Amino acid sequence: MTDTANTHSGALGVDPMLTDAVNQILGDLATSEAVREAEAGDGFGRPLWDALAESGLTGVGIDEEAGGSGGTIADAAELVLQAARYAAPVPLAETVLLAGPALAAAGLAVPEGPLTVVSEPGALRATHDGDGWTVTGEAAFVPYARIAGHIVALAAAGGAKAAGGAKAAGGATAAGGATAAGGATAAGAGGLVLVVLPAVELTITPGSNFAGEPRDTVTAGGVRATAAAPAPEGWDAKGWRLRGALARSVQLAGALDRVLEMTVTHAKTRVQFGKPIVRFQAVGQLVAQLGEQVAAARMAAETGVLATAAGRPDEDVPIAKIITAEAATKGSAIAHQVHAAMGMTREHDLQLFTRRMWSWREESGGETVWATEFGSLVAEAGPGELWPLISAAR
Amino acid sequence: MRFPPTTLTPAELELREEVRAFLAAELGDQAGRGVGVAGPHNPEFSRKLAKKGWVGLSIPKEYGGGGRTAVERFVVVEELLAARAPVGAHWVADRQSAPAILKFGTEEQRRRFLPAIAAGECFFAIGMSEPDAGSDLASVRTQAVRDGDGWRLSGTKVWTSGAHLNHFFAVLCRTSPADGDRHQGLSQLLVDLHSPGLSINPIITLDGGHSFNEIVFDDVYVPGEMLLGAEGQGWRQVTSELAYERSGPDRFLSTFGLFRTFVEVCGGRESDSVKAAIGRITARYRTLHGLTLSVARMIDQGGAPAAEAALAKDLGTNFEKEVAEVVRELAGLPPDPDATDPLGAALAAAIPMLPSITIRGGTTEILRSVAARELTR
Ligand SMILES: Cc1cc2nc3c(=O)[nH]c(=O)nc-3n(C[C@H](O)[C@H](O)[C@H](O)COP(=O)(O)OP(=O)(O)OC[C@H]3O[C@@H](n4cnc5c(N)ncnc54)[C@H](O)[C@@H]3O)c2cc1C
Numbered sequence: 046m047t048d049t050a051n052t053h054s055g056a057l058g059v060d061p062m063l064t065d066a067v068n069q070i071l072g073d074l075a076t077s078e079a080v081r082e083a084e085a086g087d088g089f090g091r092p093l094w095d096a097l098a099e100s101g102l103t104g105v106g107i108d109e110e111a112g113g114s115g116g117t118i119a120d121a122a123e124l125v126l127q128a129a130r131y132a133a134p135v136p137l138a139e140t141v142l143l144a145g146p147a148l149a150a151a152g153l154a155v156p157e158g159p160l161t162v163v164s165e166p167g168a169l170r171a172t173h174d175g176d177g178w179t180v181t182g183e184a185a186f187v188p189y190a191r192i193a194g195h196i197v198a199l200a201a202a203g204g205a206k207a208a209g210g211a212k213a214a215g216g217a218t219a220a221g222g223a224t225a226a227g228g229a230t231a232a233g234a235g236g237l238v239l240v241v242l243p244a245v246e247l248t249i250t251p252g253s254n255f256a257g258e259p260r261d262t263v264t265a266g267g268v269r270a271t272a273a274a275p276a277p278e279g280w281d282a283k284g285w286r287l288r289g290a291l292a293r294s295v296q297l298a299g300a301l302d303r304v305l306e307m308t309v310t311h312a313k314t315r316v317q318f319g320k321p322i323v324r325f326q327a328v329g330q331l332v333a334q335l336g337e338q339v340a341a342a343r344m345a346a347e348t349g350v351l352a353t354a355a356g357r358p359d360e361d362v363p364i365a366k367i368i369t370a371e372a373a374t375k376g377s378a379i380a381h382q383v384h385a386a387m388g389m390t391r392e393h394d395l396q397l398f399t400r401r402m403w404s405w406r407e408e409s410g411g412e413t414v415w416a417t418e419f420g421s422l423v424a425e426a427g428p429g430e431l432w433p434l435i436s437a438a439r
Numbered sequence: 440m441r442f443p444p445t446t447l448t449p450a451e452l453e454l455r456e457e458v459r460a461f462l463a464a465e466l467g468d469q470a471g472r473g474v475g476v477a478g479p480h481n482p483e484f485s486r487k488l489a490k491k492g493w494v495g496l497s498i499p500k501e502y503g504g505g506g507r508t509a510v511e512r513f514v515v516v517e518e519l520l521a522a523r524a525p526v527g528a529h530w531v532a533d534r535q536s537a538p539a540i541l542k543f544g545t546e547e548q549r550r551r552f553l554p555a556i557a558a559g560e561c562f563f564a565i566g567m568s569e570p571d572a573g574s575d576l577a578s579v580r581t582q583a584v585r586d587g588d589g590w591r592l593s594g595t596k597v598w599t600s601g602a603h604l605n606h607f608f609a610v611l612c613r614t615s616p617a618d619g620d621r622h623q624g625l626s627q628l629l630v631d632l633h634s635p636g637l638s639i640n641p642i643i644t645l646d647g648g649h650s651f652n653e654i655v656f657d658d659v660y661v662p663g664e665m666l667l668g669a670e671g672q673g674w675r676q677v678t679s680e681l682a683y684e685r686s687g688p689d690r691f692l693s694t695f696g697l698f699r700t701f702v703e704v705c706g707g708r709e710s711d712s713v714k715a716a717i718g719r720i721t722a723r724y725r726t727l728h729g730l731t732l733s734v735a736r737m738i739d740q741g742g743a744p745a746a747e748a749a750l751a752k753d754l755g756t757n758f759e760k761e762v763a764e765v766v767r768e769l770a771g772l773p774p775d776p777d778a779t780d781p782l783g784a785a786l787a788a789a790i791p792m793l794p795s796i797t798i799r800g801g802t803t804e805i806l807r808s809v810a811a812r813e814l815t816r
Binding site for chain 1 (some may be wrong): 441442444445457485521522695698699700703706707711712713715716717718719721722723725726727728729734750751753754796804806807808810811812814815
């Protein structure tokens with residue numbers, strides 16, 4: 046799709062050349078037609094993915110030693126935000142914000158090709174049998190599983206689902222440590238082990254979200270992990286969930302930004318009563334309120350990224366998901382109101398974004414899930430800690 | 440429109456800790472209680488703060504101020520408001536009069552007013568609204584006519600908060616006819632609230648309180664050296680002043696005391712809806728903190744984020760009202776001014792104040808129009 050002014054980037058301190066590079070590719074290959082074609086097919090924009098991979102962008106935010114292109118999580122988030130501004134039909138968020146950095150953190154090699162993750166920690170079980178991990182179980186709603194080369198999961202070690210306490214799995218006696226494929230012998234925090242599963246050996250039942258993005262059911266009937274390691278630091282069950290929430294928050298912020306742009310354009314070009322509807326004050330007020338939601342969403346998502354980069358995601362990431370999900374709710378309603386009947390059609394591009402927003406706001410935990418969890422934290426800290434918590438140093 | 444996230448520098452964080460420690464010692468367990476935009480009027484407290492160097496923080500040192508940045512002022516002010524310190528006396532002088540005098544005033548005016556403001560000795564009110572000029576501020580009719588070197592002022596200002604307690608106000612008035620363009624011919628005069636011929640008539644608010652006034656000028660003499668900025672440039676000046684009035688943390692913290700009391704009283708409840716409400720509200724506080732801090736940083740970097748300020752104020756003020764409504768719904772208490780329980784009392788203080796939050800400093804509708812104009816430019 047067109048119109049990709051650079052004023053949409055920059056807040057994360059990312060090199061504008063990176064933003065330009067990804068926009069160039071997205072502008073060429075994530076056109077409205079390409080997004081629609083993907084949805085009508087297997088949900089995957091392969092030419093787009095190949096172009097991104099060719100220029101090294103699918104390895105951004107992943108250490109070079111692990112096989113990535115280097116760069117920070119802020120760089121990766123910027124790519125994901127820009128891709129969401131085009132509704133890009135590729136598992137970029139899953140690869141550069143989730144699977145890739147998790148493997149790199151564990152000291153494992155990052156396999157080539159699109160990656161994805163099982164979002165629920167402990168949904169699959171892994172047992173150790175002397176020289177490797179065997180994984181069984183079923184996981185629903187795995188993004189892009191059908192086209193991913195490898196699926197990365199945080200599996201419950203020793204057959205216990207999300208077992209508490211770090212314990213050696215499968216009776217292994219050697220101390221845990223990140224080693225090469227299948228070499229990890231002990232589970233990390235919470236009895237969780239990070240496993241890499243080859244997609245070809247899994248049973249994959251296609252499914253999709255509201256937006257027609259692949260969300261498949263994955264069944265593993267005793268599949269050998271090609272690599273495994275104890276859950277690395279920052280990637281325990283909580284860290285895993287936070288990362289998933291961060292990825293969707295960044296995508297929501299990107300989609301909202303695009304929806305604001307589309308709404309402004311529509312309001313300036315649609316003529317009724319002899320003038321562009323933006324000139325009706327009631328319409329202008331709607332645009333302003335959409336602008337407010339987008340500003341809040343971007344602030345929250347970007348702050349979540351910076352906090353994660355600083356190793357302190359516990360507060361800002363739940364906040365990011367709460368605020369972006371709220372903004373998605375209010376923002377999509379306003380955008381549709383301004384577009385009116387035209388925006389209700391399949392033909393109009395607005396739905397490419399609002400259907401994604403309606404999916405993403407729930408994925409990796411909706412605002413109520415996170416608000417309840419975060420609110421418990423705040424209530425426990427008590428009134429004396431309330432202000433320090435709100436104004437905490439970022 | 441962009442609000443880049445920003446982090447506080449070690450020096451800024453240190454300043455914050457200093458203010459926090461001071462307030463904990465000064466206010467004790469009264470900190471963070473009560474509601475309202477700026478906190479009670481207390482000249483003694485204002486002078487105490489001034490001694491710490493925290494009034495007129497962004498006034499240059501040569502004029503007796505702290506010579507600090509907009510962000511540093513933001514940091515201090517946010518702490519004061521969150522603790523609900525009694526900053527009402529110097530509030531307007533510090534927030535908007537000092538920057539206006541610094542920007543548009545003569546050297547003589549700067550030397551006269553700025554050190555006094557920074558010392559917590561000179562308090563200002565706002566002289567903009569009139570009976571027939573609210574949102575449409577350019578239609579003010581208060582008139583100043585030349586009298587020798589000075590001016591003779593006649594007309595009426597209204598809704599003038601704290602005029603009965605403060606010393607001066609900047610009066611927006613007409614100094615020459617509109618002649619087609621209403622934004623021409625307006626000027627600002629710095630007027631002593633104790634001038635002969637000036638009367639201050641209390642207007643009682645719906646809760647029975649007195650904070651507003653009507654000001655009547657009956658041929659009030661204003662010396663020529665009290666013209667602020669250039670004659671005829673009043674509109675431009677007042678617009679710049681409004682940016683300061685709109686961008687601060689006072690635009691999202693006025694019901695924070697109520698929320699804090701709610702967390703204190705109801706936070707322990709085994710209720711998911713209470714927990715979720717606390718989570719959502721806290722999330723929005725931190726996001727508004729981020730947005731308004733970002734505006735302060737833009738000001739320090741030489742930006743003029745007037746539309747951003749309007750947008751943040753609209754988001755913030757509507758949020759302040761929503762906080763009160765969520766607390767009310769979940770508390771399930773009758774608002775009772777005589778209540779001994781802190782939450783019932785805080786609700787009783789908040790409810791009658793809520794409507795004013797989205798009126799003062801520019802109504803919701805006006806702010807959204809400002810933001811929309813920028814977004815659709
Ligand atoms: C608590 C409080 C303290 C105040 N303190 C001061 C002070 O110290 N000094 C001072 O000068 N003023 C002060 N004010 C006045 C304040 O600035 C005005 O109330 C405000 O600018 C609105 O003006 P108005 O009340 O005359 O409303 P009006 O302008 O008459 O507006 C009435 C309604 O019409 C709407 N409206 C008006 N014009 C438009 C438009 N163009 N488009 C869409 N809607 C429109 C408004 O949004 C509002 O809903 C204070 C007000 C309050 C509530």
